[in-house]
Amino acid sequence: MSSPKPKRTKSPWVIPLGQTLRVALGGLVFAFTGLLLSLSPASGQLYDALDAYPPRWHLDHSDCDARVVTHKHLGDGGVDGRGCELITMTASHGTQIVLAYPIEPVLPIDGLTANVSVMSALNGARIGLRVRYPYLRVDSSRQSASVIVYGTAYKDAGKYAAIGIGMIEKSLEEKVIALRAEHGSDSDLRDPYVDAVVINAYTGAGSSSLRIDELRVDGLVSVSDVSGATLRSASDHRGDDLVQAGRIGEGSQLGSSGWQHDTTQTIAFPLGRITRILQHNGEPLSWVRSLGFDAVLLSKPPDAAILGEAIRSRIAIYAPPPSSPDPSLQSLLQPVAGWCIGMNVALDSTKINDAEMTSRRLRAMPMVWQRPILAAPLESYRQYVPMLDAMIHDLPIRSRGVADSEEISQLLSVRQRVGDRIELATGVMSMPPERALRQAEAIADSIGAPRPTGFRWHSMWIQAMRSLQAAPSAIVFRSTRSLLSGAEIENQRSMALSYVNRMIAMIEPWASGATPSPPLSIRGAPYRCSRLVKGKAEVLILTSSTARGSEVLAGDGNSLELVLSPSDANKTMWRMTHFSAERLTPETTAEGARVEIVSPDAVEVIVVSSDPSLGSQLSQAANRFSRQAALDRWQLAGDLVRRTRDHWQTTKAARVTNRPPPMDLLRVATQSLHDAEPLYRAGETEASLRMARRADAWAMRSEWQLSETLMPDWPRPTSCPTIDCGATEVQAIWYPLMRDRGWSSNYLTTGSLDSADLIDQNRWTFGKRLEGRANSEVVFAHRGSYSGPGALVTRATSIADDPLPGGYEGTVLQVRSPGVRIPAQTAVRIDALVRTIGFGRPQQGILVYDNIGGQEMGVLVRGRSTWTPVRLYRQTTAETEVSVMFELMGDGEAMIDEVEIRIWQPSEAIRPPMPIRPIEGSQTGMQISSEPELTHKH
Incomplete structure (x- = not known):
């Protein structure tokens, strides 16, 4: 029997005091003897059995048009009869197929060794270590220069053999000489580090397979453990000593502005890609990458730990900038792709000056710290654009029920206003609104029901795919909770994000940088068609329009029919919905041709081209x-x-x-x-x-x-947290609150709005904004009220040449009710009657919400010329004052009447929801009995 494989561990190894640590820098050897008196950096060991998903090796680059055909794990193909990685490749003539295994940034010292077991039908595979020079950039990309130092080669064709590398300093000196000869003697070669173990798998033209198993790396000395502390300890002794030691390149300057480095990179997102970014909440970056993400968006400036993890995981980082450059992090800045300003504030018209000051500070930072600047302004785009390199536009909250046409219309409007001056990314919520989720959880806790377990991921999928109509450079998946919390809802989110990312990646070569074009006509099932043109390829993205808040239906039992013009009928069509290039055959009609899709999915992807050979490329992309x-x-x-x-x-x-x-x-x-x-x-x-x-x-x-x-309550406009989150299991227990019995009298004594005296500082109040662009007013109307002698009338009218936009950008007026003190753990119901006139542009109307749920749980009302009842359900978690708000967004008029705030006070005849008690012997405690004593009686 084979011995069990050891686990990945880190064994302590302390550098003895006074020992000299040699690092090859420009052929010079420098000593840390004096500085190590205050340091105890440890080296460690990395061991990877390579017998479990996901694959860790990846194709880094080649000079022979190499392509990975299959990459998987063999359950019993390893050196000891257990698992291993198997990579099958095809290549033309060349010399390199470099496979890389990223590791944390470590010092390139002689004590660093790596060994791996490989097996191939051909000899020639060689192991190596990739050494990166963080301050030397060889082109306009963000990648810094790197060299590979190779070790032994594979010579035992047909059986496993170990290949290894060590003692790299001398070989690295030769590489440094070559780099200086190529890029100039003043090349900045400070702070090199090893960031990957590599294998050159080239064995000749044609197809080849390589099995990889049992990777071991010893002598790991983390860059962040040594160089960061060294830089801090040496801050008083840099000057000429470091110049002589090679720490500062000959062309560098040390002045009041810091390190000077030649780079002018302003591209926030890689060209030819649709960068997929996750708002980070502590998830391991390697796992984030396995879900198909290219980058993460941090909530705070990066530290050494996450920078090292990003290098190892090949994940780019977008993050808030530091208040000042930290020299200990300079050599680890490689994965930082952009600085995001205004992460924790609403970037409206009042924050322009603050954002401009931050932008100027970042532009004046040392060149090695400079990165493209991103932000997500809510309005005043033309004022924000000059200070940014990229902008994030967040799509509306799905539970608000904004029509798909309005959503895309506003997105295209933003694209048109910012033009091509900066890159545009779209923001998509990857979960229910945080406040709605907290409300649903509070309701579940109050009635003893299980917390929400489901997530309506289809609406996120539709919104992400629909956003491609604006040809964004990136998609930011917003998230306020960790995907690794262990809750069932987070597991579903993880799988959903993985699926959506893979669909985007499948069509990325033909959707990235494409030009939006007029869509094809659609009959049958209600779908929206987005059409993107790039070269000879056209990508059709069909998304279901049957939606109700965050709920969607796929086709709803109807077929989807695409109407083709005579010119389109002669093209070849492939349906990519099932991750395969399924050929579609148009049916000739008197008008041209048509293609029928029976039982369409919530999202359908079809590629059209006049080049039939495109099918093989589509098939390869889908198979990946x-x-x-x-x-x-x-x-x-x-x-x-x-x-x-x-x-x-x-x-x-x-x-x-x-x-x-x-x-x-x-x-x-x-x-x-x-x-x-x-x-x-x-x-x-x-x-x-x-x-x-x-x-x-x-x-x-x-x-x-x-x-x-x-x-x-439907079809009246309603906000119910459990329904908005898809927590129907909680709603079933909370259902008695959906009836009129059991609610108290109206606690808002001024809610009738029958007197002009109610508009007062201590009663109903209102606030205005955009006064230089719009006229707005709140008046008391004696006629046209729903009940009683009067009602409030709110109006907003643009005084500029162009009409007001929708959403927050067009918010002109807010009306606020007096506060009502509500006890903790109390169910609250808010009712109001409104009617609207005007509001003809996307996302315009009157937004009705409260201070518990906030704007993200508000109900948007427009196109209601008759009195329309609006209802909000809420749950207090602590004693608080509850107020109702009405916000006017855009040009229009709205009347407000009969506003009520009630709490749940059922009598004995109306029992409140009862907790669900676990059945005896149940392992989960989540089973539901239909016995009368476990249910509530109405």
Whole structure:
């Protein structure tokens, strides 16, 4: 029997006091003897058995057009009969196929060694270490210069053999001489570090396979442990001593402005890519990359730990800038792709001067610290653009119910206003609004129900794909919670993000940098068509328009028909929805041609081209991501089917309705998932994806029906946290609050709005903004009220040449009610009657919200010429004053009347929701009994 593999560990190794640490820098050897008196840097060992997903090696570069055909793990193909990585490649004539395994930045010293076991049918693979020079940039990219020092080569074809490398300082000196000869004697070669173990896998033209197993790296001395402390300790002795030691390049200057370095990089996002960025909440960066992300957005300036992790994980970093440069971090700045200003504030018109001062400070920083500047302004784009290199535009909150046409119209409007002067990224929420989620959790805790477990990921998927119509350079997935919290909802978010990222990556070569064009005509199922043109390829992105807040339906049982012009009918079409290049054959009609898609998915991707050979490229792009995408979709569909079935059972047990559950839909969905599993295991990813998305569609329809059952208030505009978050299991227990019985009298004594005297500093108040651009007023109207002698009328009119925009940018007026003191752990219901005139542009209207849920949980009302009731449900977590706000967004008029704030005070005849008690013997405590004593009686 083979001995068990050791785990990855770090063994302590202390440099003896007075020992000289030699580092090859420009062929010079310098000593840390005096500085090490105050240091105890440790070296360690890295061991990776390479027998578990995900693969750690990746194709870094080649000079022979190398392409990875397959990259996977063999369960029993390793050196000891256990797992290993298998990479199969094709190549033309050349000399290099460099595979890289990133490691933390470590010093390039003789004590650093690496060994790995490989097996191939051909000899020639060589191991090496990649040494990077952080201050020397060889082109306009963000990548700094690097060299590879090679060790031994593989010579035992057909069987496993270990290849290794060590004693690299002498070889590195020769590389340094070559670098200076190529880039000039004044090249800045300070602070080199090793950031990867590499294998040159080139063995000749054609196809080749390489098995990699048992990687071990010893003598790791972290750059952040040594160089950072060294720089701090040496701050009083830099000057000429460091120049003589080679720490400062001959062309560098040390002056009042800091280190001077020649770089003029202003590209925030790589060209030819759609950079996928996750708002970071402490997740391991290697795991973030396995989900398909290219970068993370930090909430605070980066430190040495996360910079080293980013280098090792090949993840770019966007982060708030430091208050001042920290010399100990200079050599680790490689992954920083941009500085984000205004991360924790709302960048409106009042923050322009502050942002400009920050931008000037960043432009004046030492060149090695300079990076492109990003921000997410809410308005005044023309004033912010000159100080930025890239801008993030956040799409509206999905639960607010903004129409897809309005969403895209405003996005394109922003794109038109900023033009090509800066890069544009779109922001998409990857979770329910934080306040809504907290409210749903507070409700669940108050009634003893399980916390929300589901996430309506389809609406996020649709919004992300729809945003591609503006050809963004990046998509920022907003997140306020860690994906690794262990909660079921976070697991679903992780799988959903993985699936969405892989779909974007699949079409990235043809969508990045494309030009938006007029869409094709659509018949049948209500879908929106986005059309992107790049070269000979056209990408059609079809997204479902059947939505209700954050809920969507896929096709809703109807077929989708694309109407083609005669010129389009002669082109070749491929459907990429199932991560395969499925050929579509148009049907000739009297008008031209048509293509019918039966049972369309929530998002359909079709590529059209006059070049039939494009199909092979599309197939290769899809195959790269198909297996993981199929697994993600199958698991997501399975979770939704199970969750929907459980929610219907909870609703039935709670005696909410006599409506029978749609068991036929759920039964067919369950069977489809059962049939998809063997297809996936057999490698039939296209077929398994088809089955999974059909099950998904049936489960969405079942969940849609359940929401209708649990919301008797509809179709009135309503904000209910549990429904907004998709927590129907909580809503089923909270359902008694949806009825009128059990609520107190109106606590807002001035809510009738029947007197002009109510508009007072101590009563109803209002505030204005954009006074130089719009006229606004709040008046008391004696006629046209819903009830009583009067109502409030609010108006906003643009005085500029162009009309007011929508959203926060067009917010002109806010009306606020007096506060009502509400006890902790109390359910609150807010009602109001409103009517609107005007508001014809996207995201315009009157936003009704309260100080508990905030604007993100507000209800947007427009196009209501008759009195319309608006209702908000809330839960207090502490004793607080509750106020109701009304904000006018855009040009228009709104009337407000009969505002009420009530609390849940049921009588004995109306029992409040009862906690769900676990059944004895239940391991999870989440089973639901239909016995009368476990349900509430109405």
